[in-house]
Amino acid sequence: MTASIRPFARADAEAVVALWREVGLTRPWNDPFRDIERKLTQQPELFVVAECEGEILGTVMAGFEGHRGWMNYLAVSPAARGTGLGRRLVEHVEVALERVGCPKLSLQVRSSNAEVLKFYEHLGYGVDDVISMGKRLIAD
Numbered sequence: 746m747t748a749s750i751r752p753f754a755r756a757d758a759e760a761v762v763a764l765w766r767e768v769g770l771t772r773p774w775n776d777p778f779r780d781i782e783r784k785l786t787q788q789p790e791l792f793v794v795a796e797c798e799g800e801i802l803g804t805v806m807a808g809f810e811g812h813r814g815w816m817n818y819l820a821v822s823p824a825a826r827g828t829g830l831g832r833r834l835v836e837h838v839e840v841a842l843e844r845v846g847c848p849k850l851s852l853q854v855r856s857s858n859a860e861v862l863k864f865y866e867h868l869g870y871g872v873d874d875v876i877s878m879g880k881r882l883i884a885d
Contacts, residue, residue: 748795748802748830750837753781757794760801768820776885780818784808791841795821795830803830807838807850814838814847835868853877 753761762777771777784792788808795803802825806818816838821831842850851873854861 748797748825748833750793750795750803750833752790753785753792753794753804755785757801761794761804764801764804764820764822765818768823770818770820774881774885779885780806791838793834793837795825795834797825803834805834805838807842809842809845809847814842814850816850816852819852831864832868 758778758781761781762771765771765777781792784806791807791809793805794801801822803821804818805816805820807814807816809815816835819831819834821834839850852865852870854865856862
């Protein structure tokens with residue numbers, strides 16, 4: 746199975762959110778459809794899906810604000826895990842961000858998600874000595 750990586754299209758929204766829900770990326774306080782709409786207003790070319798025979802098998806959403814890049818919503822269907830698709834999605838984003846001059850890519854992983862931490866470590870990512878903080882500005 747060889748999936749192609751392409752920009753997200755609005756028609757993908759239901760399948761993308763279903764994948765995010767299947768792999769546990771959504772949270773009750775975040776409306777994933779609103780997240781998609783927000784992303785489409787800012788660097789939509791950095792939101793891509795992996796598709797094979799009409800099925801969405803993976804996603805990644807990235808952005809660059811001038812200081813560093815961020816990667817969110819990396820998801821790979823359980824049926825496609827172990828095929829290198831997650832690595833391909835990350836590499837796609839890394840190349841795209843490097844092209845726009847992004848010097849560093851950051852991401853957040855829940856500390857309890859050991860499997861995903863190992864995945865990123867295998868790709869060369871390390872733990873930064875920082876505390877992640879946030880403040881909700883718009884309630885979903």
